[in-house]
Amino acid sequence: MAAARSEGRQRGGIEVRGDSLRVKVYAGLDPVTGKRVYLRETIKGTDDVAMKRAEKKLNELLVQVDKQRNAPSAVKLGYAIDQWLRTAELDDGTRDMYRGYVERNIRPVLGETPIKKVSARVLEELYAELRRCRVRCDGKPFVEHRTEEEHDCSEPPKNTKKRCRPHECRPLAASTVRQIHSIISGTLTAAVRWEWIDSNPARIAQRPKQKAPEPDPPSxxxxxxxxxxxxxxxxxxxxxxxxxxxxxxxxxxxxxxxxxxxxxxxxxxxxxxxxxxxxxxxxxxxxxxxxxxxxxxxxxxxxxxxxxxxxxxxxxxxxxxxxxxxxxxxxxxxxxxxxxxxxxxxxxxxxxxxxxxxxxxxxIHSLRHYSATELLTAGIDLRTVAGRLGHGGGGATTLRVYAAWVAGADRKAAEILGSRMPKRTKSG
CATH class of the missing domain: 1.10.443.10 (Intergrase catalytic core)
Structure with missing residues (x-):
């Protein structure tokens, strides 16, 4: 097995795997899970030609890791988020909501990670962890202490919000994780504009699917x-x-x-x-x-x-x-x-x-749904309904939210058109 070494530690190598060679390079610790991360490539064949190709690939991977580690920008994600929140055009309520997500879910995990190392894979692992458990536990049972004050867990406090309890994994809602994705994506987009990074990995990272809206207007x-x-x-x-x-x-x-x-x-x-x-x-x-x-x-x-x-x-x-x-x-x-x-x-x-x-x-918001669905059911066109509701996108939002009622209106339109068609003359 051929291997590359640096400062007395093995950084990568080539090993025979059946009728092929596997190139493996250590790329550091995963910022989300803390596990060791490796870059791997497989080269078909085990002869001298294959070995030369494997050695070339090994050097390429080593250069890739070194380039990432020695990036000219050492800006960390936490700092970048702070700068983005300070400059982004957000209303006060949205800004406060985003800050809450940052402090609870982003900064404890990726706050100290250089933005150059925030990849699509890192983001997808974070989203998967949050969808499994909002506190990203390791799966082992433990007691959640709801207060930092000295206390006896066996004695329930007067304030039930401070009551200690066995941990139960509670996943974050898909919509919440999508909000977290929006914060990170907005930050990395700004980082591209500010020439801190070359591209935004959040653009290609998969996020939880958006749940279809389920308006429930009163009858x-x-x-x-x-x-x-x-x-x-x-x-x-x-x-x-x-x-x-x-x-x-x-x-x-x-x-x-x-x-x-x-x-x-x-x-x-x-x-x-x-x-x-x-x-x-x-x-x-x-x-x-x-x-x-x-x-x-x-x-x-x-x-x-x-x-x-x-x-x-x-x-x-x-x-x-x-x-x-x-x-x-x-x-x-x-x-x-x-x-x-x-x-x-x-x-x-x-x-x-x-x-x-x-x-x-x-x-009270259901009255808004009532107004929309009654108009659509009556056959009012989508653009008019969208205009009254103040939806953007020329009706795209209205169609997404009230798709079921649009389908009903379409059926009514079909029946009206059918009733107005000229009657066929029976032959024979």
């Missing part, structure tokens, strides 16, 4: 019950639920809606902003797709909004205020100040409580 019967309950609870609340159901606007968008964006003469509303609440601090921001859209209102919705606006005008007059265009359309029950929007969390909570009293398992 027409349940939708009618929800609307009736909303108006019985509060006329103003009923208008909010009705508007979301008939337009499909998002929770944050209805909270950010101002009277200046409601044209009752034309029967339209403009969606330009969304309202978010993080750690008790509210903030207006762009819509999810960063695009403005104008949505037409039906006659009944226009009438409801007109009556609601008049109620608001009279209510504010009683408080010595005058309704103005820069006021929010909907305000909270506990805080009816029209200069402050309805809290998105309060909207979700109130809707959930109402639905639970009716025995309906649903949430």
């Amino acid at each position: 027409p019967t349940d939708a009618a019950r929800l609307i009736d309950a909303a108006f019985e609870l509060d006329e103003d609340w009923g208008v909010l639920v009705w508007l979301v159901m008939t337009t499909g606007i998002r929770r944050g968008e209805v909270c950010a809606l101002k009277w200046s964006r409601v044209d009752l003469d034309e029967g339209t509303i403009e969606i330009r902003r969304s309202y978010t609440l993080r750690s008790g601090v509210g903030k207006e921001k762009d819509t999810k797709t960063h695009q403005m859209r104008r949505i037409a209102l039906d006659t009944e919705t226009t009438v409801l909004l007109t009556e609601y606006k008049e109620r608001c005008r009279q209510r504010f007059a009683g408080l010595g205020m005058e309704l103005s265009d820069d006021m929010y359309v909907f305000t909270g029950v506990r805080n009816p100040d029209p200069t402050q929007p309805y809290s998105p969390h309060a909207v979700s909570s109130r809707y959930k409580d109402m639905a639970e009293r009716l025995g309906i398992k649903t949430h």
Whole structure:
């Protein structure tokens, strides 16, 4: 067996394997599993010609390993991620969510790994480990200590979140691993732009498949019950639920809606902003797709909004205020100040409580699904539905999410076309 040596340690060699030669070179430790990694090549034959080819391949692999180890850029993945998060155009909520994934799942494993050594294989092994167990355990039983304070594991603490418990492997959801992949891929794409690496291995790394969306809108019967309950609870609340159901606007968008964006003469509303609440601090921001859209209102919705606006005008007059265009359309029950929007969390909570009293398992976002599916079932074209929902991609997102209802609309279109075809004249 021929072998190459460096600094007293064997780095690689050639061994006979039946009627072929195998070239094997040590490439270091795997950053995910900690196991030794080898580069291998098989050369057919065992004669002198085959041996020369094997020796040439051995030198090539040694050069490849040396080039990786002595890369001009020693930037580590953790540092690169920090730089990318600092410069990437992300909203605050997304940035905070990404930082959580980085600290929990990426930095402990690959944070100290030079980005030159982050390969597609390394990423795929990380994703596989996270899909098996989120803490990447070694498969041996152990006790999870939920607090660093000195304690007796046999005595349950008052705070159940700190209770020690035997470890049970809990895989990360495929969608979460895809988010982690997006963080790493975004970082490595930036590293290519910054000339730290030549290519982005995340582009070819396999990630978990995206689960097909499963929208679950309320049935027409349940939708009618929800609307009736909303108006019985509060006329103003009923208008909010009705508007979301008939337009499909998002929770944050209805909270950010101002009277200046409601044209009752034309029967339209403009969606330009969304309202978010993080750690008790509210903030207006762009819509999810960063695009403005104008949505037409039906006659009944226009009438409801007109009556609601008049109620608001009279209510504010009683408080010595005058309704103005820069006021929010909907305000909270506990805080009816029209200069402050309805809290998105309060909207979700109130809707959930109402639905639970009716025995309906649903949430406020399902009204958006209801609006979309009713339009598609009625035969409204995909682009129009996508425009009302604010989906990007010219309907691609709408088609992916509501494929089953698009198929139903297609069947209805086929029946309509069939009924309009000229009748065949029977011969004979």
